[in-house]
Amino acid sequence: MSRRYTGQNVTLLRLARQGEITEAMRIVADAEGLSAETVRDELAAGRLVIPANVFHQHLKPIGIGDACRVKINANIGNSAMESDTPCEMAKLEACIRFGADAVMDLSTGANIDGIRRAIVDQSPLPVGVVPLYQAMEKVENTAALNADLLLSVIEEQAKDGVDFMTVHCGLLLEHLPLIKTRTTGVVSRGGSLIAEWMAIHKRQNPLYERFDDVLDIAARYDVTLSLGDGLRPGSLADATDAAQLAELNALGELVRRSWAADVQVMVEGPGHVPLHEIERNVVLQREICQGAPFYVLGPLVTDVAPGYDHITSAIGAAVAGWRGASFLCYVTPKEHLGLPDLEDVRQGIIAYRIAAHAADLARGRQGARDWDDAMSRARYAFDWEKQYALAMDGERAREMREASLKESGETGAHYCSMCGPKFCAMRIAKRIGRETPTAE
Amino acid sequence: MSRRYTGQNVTLLRLARQGEITEAMRIVADAEGLSAETVRDELAAGRLVIPANVFHQHLKPIGIGDACRVKINANIGNSAMESDTPCEMAKLEACIRFGADAVMDLSTGANIDGIRRAIVDQSPLPVGVVPLYQAMEKVENTAALNADLLLSVIEEQAKDGVDFMTVHCGLLLEHLPLIKTRTTGVVSRGGSLIAEWMAIHKRQNPLYERFDDVLDIAARYDVTLSLGDGLRPGSLADATDAAQLAELNALGELVRRSWAADVQVMVEGPGHVPLHEIERNVVLQREICQGAPFYVLGPLVTDVAPGYDHITSAIGAAVAGWRGASFLCYVTPKEHLGLPDLEDVRQGIIAYRIAAHAADLARGRQGARDWDDAMSRARYAFDWEKQYALAMDGERAREMREASLKESGETGAHYCSMCGPKFCAMRIAKRIGRETPTAE
Numbered sequence: 001m002s003r004r005y006t007g008q009n010v011t012l013l014r015l016a017r018q019g020e021i022t023e024a025m026r027i028v029a030d031a032e033g034l035s036a037e038t039v040r041d042e043l044a045a046g047r048l049v050i051p052a053n054v055f056h057q058h059l060k061p062i063g064i065g066d067a068c069r070v071k072i073n074a075n076i077g078n079s080a081m082e083s084d085t086p087c088e089m090a091k092l093e094a095c096i097r098f099g100a101d102a103v104m105d106l107s108t109g110a111n112i113d114g115i116r117r118a119i120v121d122q123s124p125l126p127v128g129v130v131p132l133y134q135a136m137e138k139v140e141n142t143a144a145l146n147a148d149l150l151l152s153v154i155e156e157q158a159k160d161g162v163d164f165m166t167v168h169c170g171l172l173l174e175h176l177p178l179i180k181t182r183t184t185g186v187v188s189r190g191g192s193l194i195a196e197w198m199a200i201h202k203r204q205n206p207l208y209e210r211f212d213d214v215l216d217i218a219a220r221y222d223v224t225l226s227l228g229d230g231l232r233p234g235s236l237a238d239a240t241d242a243a244q245l246a247e248l249n250a251l252g253e254l255v256r257r258s259w260a261a262d263v264q265v266m267v268e269g270p271g272h273v274p275l276h277e278i279e280r281n282v283v284l285q286r287e288i289c290q291g292a293p294f295y296v297l298g299p300l301v302t303d304v305a306p307g308y309d310h311i312t313s314a315i316g317a318a319v320a321g322w323r324g325a326s327f328l329c330y331v332t333p334k335e336h337l338g339l340p341d342l343e344d345v346r347q348g349i350i351a352y353r354i355a356a357h358a359a360d361l362a363r364g365r366q367g368a369r370d371w372d373d374a375m376s377r378a379r380y381a382f383d384w385e386k387q388y389a390l391a392m393d394g395e396r397a398r399e400m401r402e403a404s405l406k407e408s409g410e411t412g413a414h415y416c417s418m419c420g421p422k423f424c425a426m427r428i429a430k431r432i433g434r435e436t437p438t439a440e
Numbered sequence: 441m442s443r444r445y446t447g448q449n450v451t452l453l454r455l456a457r458q459g460e461i462t463e464a465m466r467i468v469a470d471a472e473g474l475s476a477e478t479v480r481d482e483l484a485a486g487r488l489v490i491p492a493n494v495f496h497q498h499l500k501p502i503g504i505g506d507a508c509r510v511k512i513n514a515n516i517g518n519s520a521m522e523s524d525t526p527c528e529m530a531k532l533e534a535c536i537r538f539g540a541d542a543v544m545d546l547s548t549g550a551n552i553d554g555i556r557r558a559i560v561d562q563s564p565l566p567v568g569v570v571p572l573y574q575a576m577e578k579v580e581n582t583a584a585l586n587a588d589l590l591l592s593v594i595e596e597q598a599k600d601g602v603d604f605m606t607v608h609c610g611l612l613l614e615h616l617p618l619i620k621t622r623t624t625g626v627v628s629r630g631g632s633l634i635a636e637w638m639a640i641h642k643r644q645n646p647l648y649e650r651f652d653d654v655l656d657i658a659a660r661y662d663v664t665l666s667l668g669d670g671l672r673p674g675s676l677a678d679a680t681d682a683a684q685l686a687e688l689n690a691l692g693e694l695v696r697r698s699w700a701a702d703v704q705v706m707v708e709g710p711g712h713v714p715l716h717e718i719e720r721n722v723v724l725q726r727e728i729c730q731g732a733p734f735y736v737l738g739p740l741v742t743d744v745a746p747g748y749d750h751i752t753s754a755i756g757a758a759v760a761g762w763r764g765a766s767f768l769c770y771v772t773p774k775e776h777l778g779l780p781d782l783e784d785v786r787q788g789i790i791a792y793r794i795a796a797h798a799a800d801l802a803r804g805r806q807g808a809r810d811w812d813d814a815m816s817r818a819r820y821a822f823d824w825e826k827q828y829a830l831a832m833d834g835e836r837a838r839e840m841r842e843a844s845l846k847e848s849g850e851t852g853a854h855y856c857s858m859c860g861p862k863f864c865a866m867r868i869a870k871r872i873g874r875e876t877p878t879a880e
Contacts, residue, residue: 080860082844108863133863142868176872183813184820185869189859192868199872234866235816236801236809274809275762275802301758301798303812303819304830307837311751311791315798318741318755322715336819337837338844338857351751358741358755361676362715369676369714372743373623376675379743379776380624390744397747397777404522404778417778419629420520423548423573426674428582428632429625432616432639 003054009219012050014262016043024050028063033367042067046255047291049264051102051126051224055161060124062101064266065293069365070321070356073128073295073329074100074349075340077107078115082339088115091345092123098349098393100330102164104128108189112137117160126163128226132190142196147206151213158221165223166268167214168194169207170250171230178243184234187271191230211254215261224264226295227251232271235303239273240281252288266293266327269320273299278316282323295327296320300335309335310344314351321359328352350393357392380426382414443494449659452490454702456483464490468503473807482507486695487731489704491542491566491664495601500564502541504706505733509805510761510796513568513735513769514540514789515780517547518555522779528555531785532563538789538833540770542604544568548629552577557600566603568666572630582636587646591653598661605663606708607654608634609647610690611670618683624674627711631670651694655701664704666735667691672711675743679713680721692728706733706767709760713739718756722763735767736760740775749775750784754791761799768792790833797832820866822854 003010003022015022021036025043028050029036042048048065064071076091078084088107095103103125107115112134120127135153139145154165168190176199179185186192194205207214218225231247233239251267258265267289273281278299285294298313299320305312313331321328332340332348340348360368371390378386384401388394404417415424443450443462455462461476465483468490469476482488488505504511516531518524528547535543543565547555552574560567575593579585594605608630616639619625626632634645647654658665671687673679691707698705707729713721718739725734738753739760745752753771761768772780772788780788800808811830818826824841828834844857855864 079857080862081857108860136862179869179872183816185866186872187865187869189863189865189868192865192872195872196868235819236812237816275758275798276804302794302801303815304797305790305794305832306827307831307833307840308790308794311754312794312798314751315755315758315795318715319759334840334844334858336856336858337841350745350748354742354745354748354752355755357744358715358752361742364716372676375743376623376677379675387746391747392745393747400747400774401777404774416776417519417521418774418776420548422520422576423629425627425629425632426625428629428636429619429627432619432626432632432635 003222005054005220007220009262010054011219011222011262011264012043012052013046013264016040017262024052024061027061028068032063032068034067038067039063045291046259046265047293049224049266049293051128051163051264053158053161053163053221053223055159055221056120056127056163057161058124059126059163062126064327066291066324066326068326070325070359071101071327072349072352072356073102073104073327074345075104075106075329076345077105078109079339080109083109085111085115085118089118089122090342092119094342094345095125095349098346099353100125100349102126102128106130106133108133116157116162120161128164128166129157129162130166130190131157132168132193136193142193143200145193145197147210150207151210151217154214155217158217158223162223164226166190166226166228167207168228168230169205169211169214170227170247170254171195171205172208172250173198173204175231175243175246178246179231182241182243183237186231187234188228188230188232190228194230211257215258215263218263219261222264224266225258227254227265227267229268229270232269232297233273235272236274239270240277244270245284248285248288252290255289255292266295269294269296269325270299271297272303273301273316275301275316275319278319279323282320282325286324293326294324295329296325297329298331300331306336307333309333310348310351314355317352317355318358321356322362328356353392443662445494445660447660449702450494451659451662451702451704452483452492453704456480457702464492464501467501468508472503472508474507478507479503485731486699486705487733489664489706489733491568491603491704493598493601493603493661493663495599495661496560496567496603497601498564499566499603502566504767506731506764506766508766510765510799511541511767512789512792512796513542513544513767514785515544515546515769516785517545518549519779520549523549525551525555525558529558529562530782532559534782534785535565535789538786539793540565540789542566542568546570546573548573556597556602560601568604568606569597569602570606570630571597572608572633576633582633583640585633585637587650590647591650591657594654595657598657598663602663604666606630606666606668607647608668608670609645609651609654610667610687610694611635611645612648612690613638613644615671615683615686618686619671622681622683623677626671627674628668628670628672630668634670651697655698655703658703659701662704664706665698667694667705667707669708669710672709672737673713675712676714679710680717684710685724688725688728692730695729695732706735709734709736709765710739711737712743713741713756715741715756715759718759719763722760722765726764733766734764735769736765737769738771740771746776747773749773750788750791754795757792757795758798761796762802768796793832
């Protein structure tokens, strides 16, 4: 059961299929209130992944899949225009502090290697990357990309201990004509680069042609593949269109090939999708990808609210999680406008923890409502300290209440400035309690 | 068709049933892209209300109901601990500026009359109130409330031009025992006062006993009744429980009595409801209340995120609107913590406009997606000014993007600091467009 690097397949999927239960499976089982056997069996069936690179030192493994609580990912990373290593380390701190389950370093600016290594070194959360971004830093232009370069970057990042990687292997040459009629073309950064390369060279996606080599690297380090949806819709107009579905079909094939190679795999999904099409998107993914965990970006349920896309997308994410998505990639208020700062990261994480928890509640996940019940009891007891302790972001809740009380010059413990003492329904309800006979 | 005060029934419902089409019906028809006949017929059937007091001078009437876009209400008003008339007028300004469809003045503090009159005088939006709050200001304690006092306050407020009123007429003496086992008792302010009064006097709800008198006042001024859900759940634990459903049944009876008196009526709903119970709540309300418009508060899909309840509730509101609720009462970030300030009002309004629009899109409301499509075209064209002009809160979007660009020292028009110029998927996608053959 040792998972040191051996140059052989060391994936948890392989071990699970051999019937073994590892430390990582036990940790996930404990965290989820599942038996270790269930975690092993779900892993073996491909319905659960535990992204855990053999070289990620301080990882606290998490499970992503049907049997587990819905998880959330926070994207951090710099761009050519903003941020540096200290800034990104502060964002990692925020991710840990505010409760992200995983983090992706999507740096595309200076010092990509340094930032990634610092994040993997410091992060107890699984770390994801998109190797294509670094590959682009090594070439003059998109045309100069090639398969060997891409594979060498993938291996380099795997060696650094990255737990999961978005690889845009399912966007194929034959999909390009389907883009032409779209309202917003290609909005995936990686997808657009692969598409451009194929358009220039009139050749098939090198990551598709060399998918066996990708699998070989993933197997040796136990990198979980996150099959990128390069053609995810960037607008409601493009939602669930022919381009998106053509790529999804290709991803279904790649899931089967990953499983055949004992490589852990999940599948990325949209994007921008109206509320009534979300369930259909989840159902299609589950059918086509045979239950491989679905990792969605939002989806945003409208295009018209830049500055508030943590909200437009938390609505979609909650419904996606309820209907079966296992992993929700956050969107921050800065989406479509700029690189998120620390406050954006915080807002995005809390919005997505809300969506994930709402989904767990809706799925009737065992024990999920205990948290809400504890909060509601604390609320009814006017136990403010307990409410802050239980709140998703207790610090912000305390600041808000105290700012209100300060304005009004009161410090009353048994009400707040919303209603004041005379109109506090819960205060009044307690008086009723003493007057009312019990139901017979 | 004149609707001056005559001491007789002057409601739009009565006129619609007589086959008349009024100016207000035409305005609503134009705004909704419906024929005036449809608006009249929907009004006559009770499935649509146009809250429009004969004494509200500057009202721009709106329609609330199945056939109309989903509408949102913003609650403003002071408490004994915070705010005054100028503050509340500033909130009214914010409601108009950021796009609320209606506003409720829930003042419970000083100068209730003055604030309400100033709001009705200035507001083109329909104005709602809860007369019980003012009644409480006229008595020493809850026990001293009585039916005549309540009716006199209702008439006084109707005379002031209030368009809709929350009246807690359906919370009955026999419901009190059902509260006992609840986790959070009664969380409606009005509901708690009525419940306390009944518990003290061991007598039936005076607003229920005198409902015919309430109807008489409503008919003379055309006040739309909003039947309050005094027993709405204040926690997931209490969602869709016996207390809530017992009151809902009583509300169904009051809807029929309102219609029999040609009085416009809508029905208020929860509250705190997990995602998977929202549709059931809407379906039950529609059945029991025979299609009278449903006016929901959120619902909040989890109890654990104080400080972010505009988000917990926008998720529920979007799903409620999709499933058939017609009117969404906003919840601000300050919910459970304090009285909302101007920024909270802004956050609450935008979160709810997102929810309402997401619902309209999901219901396939004609023309709803044009807005999204226009935004997406502007986005793909990098037309930032058009994006700001189309955005729900363009000012905030502009601030966010410009703050990011300033930090990076760039002013590039064809990308943002999220990805920078090299990794902008939409820039790249346009290059692909020039390389790719059209689909055959």
